[in-house]
Amino acid sequence: MTHRIADTFYDALAKLTPQEQKAVKQSAFDFQMDPSLPGFQMHRVDRAKDPNFWTARVTRDIRMVIHKTDGDTLLAWVGHHDDAYRWAETRRIEAHPKTGAIQIVEARETVEDVVVHRFVEEAVLLPRLFESETDETLLSWGVPEDWIGTVREATDETVLDIAGYLPSEAADAILAAATGERPTPSIAFATGQDPWSHPDALRRFRVVEDVEELRAALDAPWEKWTVFLHPAQREYVDRDFNGPARVIGSAGTGKTVVALHRAVRLAADPSAHVLLTTFNRRLADLLRQKLPLVALPSAMERITVESLGSVIHRLHAERFGGVDVVDEMTLRRFLEEAAAGASLTVDPEFLFDEWSLIIDAWNVRDAETYRDLPRLGRKQRMAASRREALWAVFDATRSRLEVEGLTTEASSAHDLRGHGHFPWTHVVVDEAQDISVPELLLLADALGASPNGLFFAGDIGQRIFRAPFPWAAAGIDIRGRSRSLKVNYRTSHQIRRRSDTLLPETLVEADGSEESRLGVTSVFDGPAPAIRIFDDPHREHDDLGQWIDDLRRRGVEADEIAVLVRSTVQVRQFEDLKAQVMLMHDAKGAEFRAVAVAGLNHDVLPDNARLLAALDEAQLDEVMATERHLLYVAATRARDFLWLSGTEPVSEFLADLAALETVPSDGSGQ
Numbered sequence: 233m234t235h236r237i238a239d240t241f242y243d244a245l246a247k248l249t250p251q252e253q254k255a256v257k258q259s260a261f262d263f264q265m266d267p268s269l270p271g272f273q274m275h276r277v278d279r280a281k282d283p284n285f286w287t288a289r290v291t292r293d294i295r296m297v298i299h300k301t302d303g304d305t306l307l308a309w310v311g312h313h314d315d316a317y318r319w320a321e322t323r324r325i326e327a328h329p330k331t332g333a334i335q336i337v338e339a340r341e342t343v344e345d346v347v348v349h350r351f352v353e354e355a356v357l358l359p360r361l362f363e364s365e366t367d368e369t370l371l372s373w374g375v376p377e378d379w380i381g382t383v384r385e386a387t388d389e390t391v392l393d394i395a396g397y398l399p400s401e402a403a404d405a406i407l408a409a410a411t412g413e414r415p416t417p418s419i420a421f422a423t424g425q426d427p428w429s430h431p432d433a434l435r436r437f438r439v440v441e442d443v444e445e446l447r448a449a450l451d452a453p454w455e456k457w458t459v460f461l462h463p464a465q466r467e468y469v470d471r472d473f474n475g476p477a478r479v480i481g482s483a484g485t486g487k488t489v490v491a492l493h494r495a496v497r498l499a500a501d502p503s504a505h506v507l508l509t510t511f512n513r514r515l516a517d518l519l520r521q522k523l524p525l526v527a528l529p530s531a532m533e534r535i536t537v538e539s540l541g542s543v544i545h546r547l548h549a550e551r552f553g554g555v556d557v558v559d560e561m562t563l564r565r566f567l568e569e570a571a572a573g574a575s576l577t578v579d580p581e582f583l584f585d586e587w588s589l590i591i592d593a594w595n596v597r598d599a600e601t602y603r604d605l606p607r608l609g610r611k612q613r614m615a616a617s618r619r620e621a622l623w624a625v626f627d628a629t630r631s632r633l634e635v636e637g638l639t640t641e642a643s644s645a646h647d648l649r650g651h652g653h654f655p656w657t658h659v660v661v662d663e664a665q666d667i668s669v670p671e672l673l674l675l676a677d678a679l680g681a682s683p684n685g686l687f688f689a690g691d692i693g694q695r696i697f698r699a700p701f702p703w704a705a706a707g708i709d710i711r712g713r714s715r716s717l718k719v720n721y722r723t724s725h726q727i728r729r730r731s732d733t734l735l736p737e738t739l740v741e742a743d744g745s746e747e748s749r750l751g752v753t754s755v756f757d758g759p760a761p762a763i764r765i766f767d768d769p770h771r772e773h774d775d776l777g778q779w780i781d782d783l784r785r786r787g788v789e790a791d792e793i794a795v796l797v798r799s800t801v802q803v804r805q806f807e808d809l810k811a812q813v814m815l816m817h818d819a820k821g822a823e824f825r826a827v828a829v830a831g832l833n834h835d836v837l838p839d840n841a842r843l844l845a846a847l848d849e850a851q852l853d854e855v856m857a858t859e860r861h862l863l864y865v866a867a868t869r870a871r872d873f874l875w876l877s878g879t880e881p882v883s884e885f886l887a888d889l890a891a892l893e894t895v896p897s898d899g900s901g902q
């Protein structure tokens with residue numbers, strides 16, 4: 233006898249009151265132990281299209297909908313009595329005729345009102361998106377047979393509605409197709425293969441082995457990712473790689489979720505020691521909070537969650553004793569004094585960048601290496617004589633640091649390379665787009681060649697802290713072991729579409745490889761983002777206050793609303809609002825039901841001081857890219873509601889977004 237739980241049960245449970253949830257959980261456990269208990273008063277749902285639907289009593293008013301086949305049970309839905317019967321009466325659970333995956337299919341006539349009604353109004357005007365697709369193609373996307381006609385009638389205006397009624401693989405496919413992507417057909421199972429084990433079935437049904445597992449699954453019904461993964465996520469969690477691998481994808485596509493599950497799956501091996509890490513402490517703390525949702529205590533014992541900086545600092549202290557790390561001001565002074573000593577006139581910013589991004593980052597120790605080194609991540613060319621003169625400055629700075637008993641963070645990482653035992657067998661790095669050169673060099677040295685040794689999750693469109701550099705130069709080759717996720721679980725269609733316009737459709741990595749951002753879909757709908765431009769900052773503040781008050785009246789709690797700004801001065805400007813007010817940089821890794829990115833003014837984003845400090849076109853491009861990424865990161869923290877505003881003269885990024893508002897729909901559908 234196999235017990236399963238469906239994602240629809242989960243979603244329905246999350247909508248009940250805490251009291252009702254408690255009762256349902258107890259009943260679900262009891263049911264798993266003994267489904268024949270008389271208290272359940274099992275009733276077959278008489279008017280159901282599918283004869284296998286039953287209801288089980290939880291309380292006077294609450295019923296679980298159970299699907300029973302050959303002794304196997306599936307917890308399919310839960311809710312108030314009449315709703316539960318209606319749900320069961322209008323669903324069928326069956327294997328898809330083409331793909332072979334088990335699906336929950338909603339009876340089409342129940343939704344005709346919603347969808348067809350709209351068809352009538354728009355039918356004459358709008359082109360049908362899938363008119364020319366054959367039945368065979370639509371079936372290969374997982375569209376249920378009796379939905380083919382409706383899908384073929386879909387227009388730009390109705391495609392979202394229709395997708396909402398379809399099994400997720402079919403919804404993903406039609407939404408991707410509506411944006412011009414060619415969906416990959418679902419795997420077709422041969423007759424005789426278990427339809428429940430199809431990858432598309434595994435994303436919505438999960439076998440529950442014992443009550444402990446059921447308890448873990450039901451304890452956090454809002455965190456659906458703890459139980460149900462998209463097949464692409466599952467693949468990257470489970471697969472074995474013979475070298476470093478990477479999952480990429482735009483904001484909200486579940487990369488962190490993959491990183492967490494992957495760490496747990498690696499820790500299943502009793503001889504494993506897994507480091508789950510990222511580039512700063514705040515993000516490592518967030519990972520530490522999420523890990524217990526997916527890891528049993530036995531796996532937790534084999535997983536260390538710590539930021540890379542902290543790991544390096546700790547290992548260095550253990551191995552070499554304590555050394556003081558030089559602060560930035562002192563380092564800048566040493567560099568300038570060394571330049572003066574060598575009678576070299578050089579821009580201090582350039583000197584500092586050259587030290588940080590080349591000399592210290594790549595551990596350049598002699599003039600020859602410096603002379604021959606490719607300009608990794610630096611766009612300016614430099615004559616050999618100039619490099620020779622500069623080398624004297626860097627060499628003197630190194631000696632000075634040594635004399636004063638100081639080191640740098642980068643040097644600490646370099647010291648650890650090739651020195652002694654690396655304490656972990658596997659490292660999983662989240663937010664890998666912001667990893668530094670020395671950190672990557674260390675990881676490459678320790679585990680770059682070992683199977684399943686290194687796994688990275690990241691998005692180059694969200695790189696906001698560090699300059700880009702080619703990973704291959706650090707000894708990491710992920711060619712053929714990198715793939716992207718395309719389903720956005722966090723952000724509504726409307727918010728994702730708007731935010732996506734902030735970045736180019738194709739991003740180019742430092743090694744020249746390209747990443748297409750097209751074809752991403754969201755799993756739910758919501759209101760369009762509010763894009764507002766004001767003449768007066770007080771007006772901006774007050775209107776934003778009203779937007780927040782409105783949300784509060786609609787039941788959004790203050791801690792689910794974030795106001796994100798670019799500078800600390802602006803934090804003060806908005807801090808009286810009933811929301812969490814924070815810097816855009818600090819929102820990385822977080823998500824909120826509602827986000828307002830405010831104070832998007834001309835001198836604020838891109839940050840004026842950074843623009844002024846740029847020494848040439850290349851640096852200017854880099855500043856523009858990271859500032860753009862920052863706005864993208866900020867906007868994509870929003871789940872349901874997004875507000876973007878500034879006061880004239882506004883940020884060029886905001887002006888661009890506002891200009892799009894007045895342009896008629898681009899016809900992309902998504």
Ligand SMILES: Nc1ncnc2c1ncn2[C@@H]1O[C@H](COP(=O)(O)OP(=O)(O)OP(=O)(O)O)[C@@H](O)[C@H]1O
Nearest residue numbers: 456457460461462483484485486487488489721722
């Ligand atoms: N398979 C899934 N089912 C349901 N929800 C999911 C799934 N995967 C991810 N999510 C949800 O999507 C949201 C985004 O996930 P996650 O933070 O892992 O994305 P990300 O790609 O790391 O985002 P970012 O790049 O913005 O940091 C989270 O709320 C998470 O709970």
